[in-house]
Amino acid sequence: xxxxxxxxxxxxxxxxxxxxxxxxxxxxxxxxxxxxxxxxxxxxxxxxxxxxxxxxxxxxxxxxxxxxxxxxxxxxxxxxxxxxxxxxxxxxxxxxxxxxxxxxxxxxxxxxxxxxxxxxxxxxxxxxxxxxxxxxxxxxxxxxxxxxxxxxxxxxxxxxxxxxxxxxxxxxxxxx
Amino acid sequence: xxxxxxxxxxxxxxxxxxxxxxxxxxxxxxxxxxxxxxxxxxxxxxxxxxxxxxxxxxxxxxxxxxxxxxxxxxxxxxxxxxxxxxxxxxxxxxxxxxxxxxxxxxxxxxxxxxxxxxxxxxxxxxxxxxxxxxxxxxxxxxxxxxxxxxxxxxxxxxxxxxxxxxxxxxxxxxxxxxxxxxxxxxxxxxxxxxxxxxxxxxxxxxxxxxxxxxxxxxxxxxxxxxxxxxxxxxxxxxxxxxxxxxxxxxxxxxxxxxxxxxxxxxxxxxxxxxxxxxxxxxxxxxxxxxxxxxxxxxxxxxxxxxxxxxxxxxxxxxxxxxxxxxxxxxxxxxxxxxxxxxxxxxxxxxxxxxxxxxxxxxxxxxxxxxxxxxxxxxxxxxxxxxxxxxxxxxxxxxxxxxxxxxxxxxxxxxxxxxxxxxxxxxxxxxxxxxxxxxxxxxxxxxxxxxxxxxxxxxxxxxxxxxxxxxxxxxxxxxxxxxxxxxxxxxxxxxxxxxxxx
Numbered sequence: 001x002x003x004x005x006x007x008x009x010x011x012x013x014x015x016x017x018x019x020x021x022x023x024x025x026x027x028x029x030x031x032x033x034x035x036x037x038x039x040x041x042x043x044x045x046x047x048x049x050x051x052x053x054x055x056x057x058x059x060x061x062x063x064x065x066x067x068x069x070x071x072x073x074x075x076x077x078x079x080x081x082x083x084x085x086x087x088x089x090x091x092x093x094x095x096x097x098x099x100x101x102x103x104x105x106x107x108x109x110x111x112x113x114x115x116x117x118x119x120x121x122x123x124x125x126x127x128x129x130x131x132x133x134x135x136x137x138x139x140x141x142x143x144x145x146x147x148x149x150x151x152x153x154x155x156x157x158x159x160x161x162x163x164x165x166x167x168x169x170x171x172x173x174x175x176x
Numbered sequence: 177x178x179x180x181x182x183x184x185x186x187x188x189x190x191x192x193x194x195x196x197x198x199x200x201x202x203x204x205x206x207x208x209x210x211x212x213x214x215x216x217x218x219x220x221x222x223x224x225x226x227x228x229x230x231x232x233x234x235x236x237x238x239x240x241x242x243x244x245x246x247x248x249x250x251x252x253x254x255x256x257x258x259x260x261x262x263x264x265x266x267x268x269x270x271x272x273x274x275x276x277x278x279x280x281x282x283x284x285x286x287x288x289x290x291x292x293x294x295x296x297x298x299x300x301x302x303x304x305x306x307x308x309x310x311x312x313x314x315x316x317x318x319x320x321x322x323x324x325x326x327x328x329x330x331x332x333x334x335x336x337x338x339x340x341x342x343x344x345x346x347x348x349x350x351x352x353x354x355x356x357x358x359x360x361x362x363x364x365x366x367x368x369x370x371x372x373x374x375x376x377x378x379x380x381x382x383x384x385x386x387x388x389x390x391x392x393x394x395x396x397x398x399x400x401x402x403x404x405x406x407x408x409x410x411x412x413x414x415x416x417x418x419x420x421x422x423x424x425x426x427x428x429x430x431x432x433x434x435x436x437x438x439x440x441x442x443x444x445x446x447x448x449x450x451x452x453x454x455x456x457x458x459x460x461x462x463x464x465x466x467x468x469x470x471x472x473x474x475x476x477x478x479x480x481x482x483x484x485x486x487x488x489x490x491x492x493x494x495x496x497x498x499x500x501x502x503x504x505x506x507x508x509x510x511x512x513x514x515x516x517x518x519x520x521x522x523x524x525x526x527x528x529x530x531x532x533x534x535x536x537x538x539x540x541x542x543x544x545x546x547x548x549x550x551x552x553x554x555x556x557x558x559x560x561x562x563x564x565x566x567x568x569x570x571x572x573x574x575x576x577x578x579x580x581x582x583x584x585x586x587x588x589x590x591x592x593x594x595x596x597x598x599x600x601x602x603x604x605x606x607x608x609x610x611x612x613x614x615x616x617x618x619x620x621x622x623x624x625x626x627x628x629x630x631x632x633x634x635x636x637x638x639x640x641x642x643x644x645x646x647x648x649x650x651x652x653x654x655x656x657x658x659x660x661x662x663x664x665x666x667x668x669x670x671x672x673x674x675x676x677x
Binding site: 006008010012014019021023025031033035038040042044046048049050051053055057062064065066067068069073074075076077078079080081082083084086088111112113117137138139141142143144146166 | 342
């Protein structure tokens with residue numbers, strides 16, 4: 001006779017890929033899981049705060065710290081760590097339909113305040129993923145900002161010499 | 177001895193200085209910008225004074241505000257740390273005029289060594305070997321091109337007022353010189369407010385080895401051996417160690433002697449560092465002198481057992497150096513890894529932000545110099561270094577193993593960091609064998625993070641899901657808690673994540 005199980009489904013956005021996860025856990029500390037196509041099981045315990053998880057599988061043990069910032073999660077153990085976004089499946093599907101989540105976005109925003117030293121592209125230019133778009137000076141260092149995807153520069157919103165704020169959109173890349 | 181000293185810096189170095197002051201029974205005064213009001217160095221100090229808004233030009237570089245802070249708190253001396261005002265001769269002058277002791281060298285020494293061209297001339301006169309090159313900054317791109325032709329390619333372009341690799345460019349061919357020269361000028365102008373750039377012969381496959389010196393006001397000067405700083409990315413040091421491997425004892429001694437000779441020729445007082453390039457034949461050339469405490473000074477402290485900050489303070493107070501050259505030896509091996517808030521996957525772009533989780537490693541032989549705690553934020557306004565992780569071992573192999581083990585124990589969340597990158601470097605064959613030059617990172621090629629094996633990745637994802645499922649429960653429990661006991665604002669401010677939202 002097995003203990004009653006809780007079944008939950010999640011979607012993780014990991015390195016630009018969607019990973020479906022199914023968790024079947026019970027009060028005895030047994031978890032059966034499916035990650036993509038792989039299945040497995042482990043013994044688990046979770047600290048009341050949720051920020052520490054212990055997993056035991058056969059002869060190995062993983063003591064993990066978990067830190068959340070909204071939907072972004074960091075899982076940290078000795079010698080291993082993982083960062084991803086994790087959503088309950090239902091919410092993921094709704095948000096995705098609204099275009100709020102998903103890889104492949106072509107918006108290039110400043111990750112910190114800085115100054116555009118040089119613009120290396122122009123509106124209408126075709127770029128490959130990894131091509132330099134502009135040089136941003138931030139924290140006294142010049143950094144080349146590269147195209148996150150291939151496509152056409154549909155909008156160039158900054159000029160040389162201009163200061164940008166963190167999060168400000170600088171370039172947009174769309175399908176050719 | 178001083179009763180009270182102001183620390184004109186922030187972050188890990190301010191914390192490190194405050195700790196030595198406390199051990200010496202000296203009260204400490206921290207200064208802080210508005211962005212650093214709750215920073216660790218403020219919390220560690222006996223007193224703290226706000227010196228202005230977040231941009232360093234309006235706070236940590238504001239000579240007047242810092243001197244006012246010193247005078248209003250009755251501090252008798254100022255320790256500048258590194259960066260900011262540490263090599264600013266005008267600041268030293270202003271301190272002296274205000275009757276406050278600057279813990280460091282004279283303004284003349286700073287001025288001479290701060291100008292690479294003057295430094296070269298003085299060192300040549302003192303019999304210190306230098307790299308062939310120009311002694312004056314180039315006057316135009318065309319003049320630079322002609323000078324470069326004369327010296328012979330490859331050449332290095334360097335900011336006359338520079339340091340830390342800013343405004344520095346390696347030019348292999350004539351055709352690239354003019355554009356590189358202009359880029360170097362641009363970077364130099366914005367970093368130092370001085371766009372003078374000069375040219376020297378590039379020593380190919382060099383090692384960067386530096387000698388720590390200490391000199392008192394009574395004419396005594398000693399060296400504290402070398403630090404190997406060849407692991408550099410874009411001329412920024414990443415990992416440093418002492419002693420240097422594959423350096424003949426005779427060369428080590430000769431470098432130390434030359435550094436002491438240079439120190440005496442300058443009538444230098446305080447702690448300083450002679451940086452040398454060492455080529456494959458172990459010929460060495462003076463590169464520059466840093467007239468301050470170095471970021472990587474802990475590796476010297478770990479192998480010599482000396483507290484460099486304490487000695488800086490004693491020297492500034494006029495005490496005689498009790499240490500003799502013959503008292504010093506290198507014991508064991510030390511390695512420093514610079515842990516940065518930066519994104520190795522995005523060309524190492526600085527990645528400041530909140531330290532949602534922060535746990536530094538402990539254990540035998542580990543020393544962590546950091547300036548933050550969990551819940552703090554690495555501000556966008558300053559250098560994004562999180563910590564210096566130093567490991568000491570009786571031999572190099574142990575020091576590497578301890579560094580690697582400790583890096584593996586680091587837990588940082590909320591910001592991107594370079595810890596896996598540091599381990600990748602520590603584990604590469606040239607570093608393990610101790611056979612590397614300043615080109616190590618270039619030669620290793622593009623860094624890509626080690627793939628976590630799929631089965632382990634699954635478990636990490638499962639842990640995240642289990643955490644999410646259980647978190648909800650605790651949140652509801654929290655809500656049910658009676659709210660008649662309000663936490664004090666002080667406590668809120670220092671709780672992880674508190675006071676930020």
